[in-house]
Amino acid sequence: MPKEISFKKELIGNFGYPVWDNPTEAMVEAAFAHHGMNYRYVTTEVPPENLRAAVAGLRAMGYKGFNCTIPHKVAIIDHLDGLGESASLIEAVNCVVERDGKYIGENTDGKGFLQSLREVIDPEGKKVLIFGAGGAARAVSVELALQGVEKITIVNRSTHRGEGLVDLLQRKTAVQVELKSWEGNYPIPAETEIIINCTSIGLSPQVVRVPVDKKTLLTHMVVCDLIVNPPKTPFLQEAAECGCRILDGIGMLVNQGRIGIKYWSGVDVDGSVMRRKIEEIYSTAS
Ligand SMILES: NC(=O)c1ccc[n+]([C@@H]2O[C@H](COP(=O)([O-])OP(=O)(O)OC[C@H]3O[C@@H](n4cnc5c(N)ncnc54)[C@H](OP(=O)(O)O)[C@@H]3O)[C@@H](O)[C@H]2O)c1
Structure with a gap:
């Protein structure tokens, strides 16, 4: 048969x-x-x-x-x-x-990011700075808070969206969280251990740099970018030049x-x- x-x-x-x-x-x-x-x-x-x-x-x-x-x-x-x-x-x-x-x-966005981050650093107890407060920043920051990071600083262009994300983290997680406004090249505090670009700055076809003060990118920092196209964004290139460990969005x-x-x-x-x-x-x- x-x-x-x-x-x-x-x-x-x-x-x-x-x-x-x-x-x-x-x-x-x-x-x-x-x-x-x-x-x-x-x-x-x-x-x-x-x-x-x-x-x-x-x-x-x-x-x-x-x-x-x-x-x-x-x-x-x-x-x-x-x-x-x-x-x-x-x-x-x-x-x-x-x-x-x-x-x-x-x-699955936040979980996917976390699995990728763990290949470079264990986020537990770390101080994290996130650029952006849109959908990707929400997913990533909630998952990081659930994994026990010590502190999350949200840096966002519009105050309204930034406040919305801080409110969500305060209501739903126990993480210490603060909101900073963003004008010009943002100076990264030296205590920061993980930096994540969750904005669309650098996404093709506008392949531009994230405005940060380059001299404040230090070698102990892990710098991540969620953007996939291009995988090696100007932000990641700059961070690598400063001796930081980097993680792309792929x-x-x-x-x-x-x-x-x-x-x-x-x-x-x-x-x-x-x-x-x-x-x-x-x-x-x-
Ligand atoms: N690798 C992955 O699997 C993955 C998954 C999801 C998303 N992503 C990437 O993550 C990025 C964000 O996605 P999303 O869904 O969160 O988008 P979204 O909800 O539209 O949020 C965009 C964020 O970027 C900020 N932004 C955009 N242009 C800016 C500029 N010129 N200057 C300062 N801030 C600016 C916005 O600030 P305002 O609040 O001021 O508008 C907002 O915080 C995208 O590039 C996307 O491709 C990657």
């Missing part, structure tokens, strides 16, 4: 608007192919007014889950059946997982992708395959 062949694949989506420049599909599909997984990951442009219908469509078609990115990370919550712990603390979702017929929102992207795949399929995939794919994409792009 001939062996039966199934042509059906498990489906995972990715919603954004715009989403054409999001490399996650290439990275995740590289992992699926490497591990011979019967999955497909499909990137779809979903405008805000179609979000409800898009989620209903995925439910009808039996998708195992999906990622969502700007501008849907908060709005998606109204269309889900529940939230995991990180998403509930961060009040934003970037990964949705089907569990027992329910769509549950998770946030590790975070890969790790949040690995966590998502584990949630959807139960499979622990090889991150090096995903990193190679992202490096290949941005080395040809530059």
